[in-house]
Amino acid sequence: MLKDYIKKVFPGILEFSISLDKTSSILDKPWVVAGIDQAKEKYIFKKNHELLISREGKVEMGKWEFLDEAHSFLIRRESGSFLYNKGYLDKAVLILKVDGRESDYLTLANENVLPDLDVRGYLEKIRYRKHNILKLELEDGSFVEVERDYDTSFPIVGNRISLAGGLAIPPGKYRLKNDQQILEVAKGKIRSILQLQQYNYNNRLIEIEQQDPEDINEGDYVTVNGLAPLSGVYLLSKRRFISVHNGKVENIGYRKYYRNWIIAGIIFVLLLLLLLFGFFA
Template sequence: MRTYLSNLIPSLKKFSKQLDDVSLLTKNHWVIVDTVSNIKSVYIFRANKELIISHDGKVEKANWDYLGNESLLIEKQNESYLFKHGFFDDNILALKVDNKNEYVFFINENKYDVNLNTFDKLINFLELNYIESSKKANETIVEAKKKRILVPFKTSQGIVEIEQESSVHSPSEGANAYLNGKLAPNGKYKFGFMFYVNIEEGKVKSVSLF
């Protein structure tokens, strides 16, 4: 098995599915990434713990087992491998060689011939779909928060400030509410003469006329 060093994989852990999701493992065929060999090796993890390995159509039979503690055992005729969880999703399976900072990479066969057939493409895919997407999502959240302002409302309990996008809006459900610089305590607040606002856990839960 060809292994690769990667500093990216540990940073993807929060995006990864767990290795004990054996249904995802067994329902797909996984192509091992090997940029040196021209042989296409497909690993088929069967539910009965049998492992079918096809090297350009030539079949080798082996066994696999999930051992718990995010560990996967692969036993071939003359050698056995113990792997730890690296990264796992519908497209990519990265297994960490036990006690080493090296990974074996597999690609869902449905993605292999079209998009992901080299180590570089695989890494670019992971960076684009997880690291960059996460950054953009965080930037969007930050920008949205920057646009919000604290709008003061006179209530029966004092001045309550509601985090809003505009001062012309009435309190919005789900908006943060502050009293005396802190999240407003739970309760029903009378806003002016016309309506009431229910606040729970520092957020506007509902707005009503009574």
């Protein structure tokens, strides 16, 4: 709902607002109430402080006033008088917070500038442009916002990150949708970007959160068939294996080395036996 979205982003968009005392910006424009599934209600603020409120062609006359000291709007209409403050204003959108109510807003869209009345999409574009935000979808269908220092098409370690709407994101790991990347987050920033690699061998699915996309490293997290594995040795292929301790890669090895050592050991023992046999013969 638009109301919930406005509540989330309202504190963060105030920095982009022009001052509410610039009342000339609102005069004689068709300000339509947005986000309400009912008959379209249109506000027209007149220079003489008259307020025309139109609904399905029926006009209600009211009054409006900007209170300089309180930095608030006072609107009088047939249903009563209403005080609004802490507002957002630009050429397309006017948002006024109802005084004394934490999540109640009057949200108006300038029909000439925003004919589709898509206030949410409009504000989202402003935030994304101003803060160079990259929106990413997670595996569970939710979204995160990455605030980039440079105009890249991908996140970078150190980028600021938040939940959709600019809300604080808890520390943890977040897997991107349709991607094998995992964002590890701490203190509102991307601490590392892990590459999830899968290895299928002996009817086991081994997934490793690799710090290096190209190779396994000590300390990489491991799951086996979706569960944290017991400490031990796990084959990734006929030759390659990993040693796991407490769910992390402890070391990486190759079975051929063990076979070579075994063969070398057997040859050494045979040579030793031949030498001993020759010595006592």
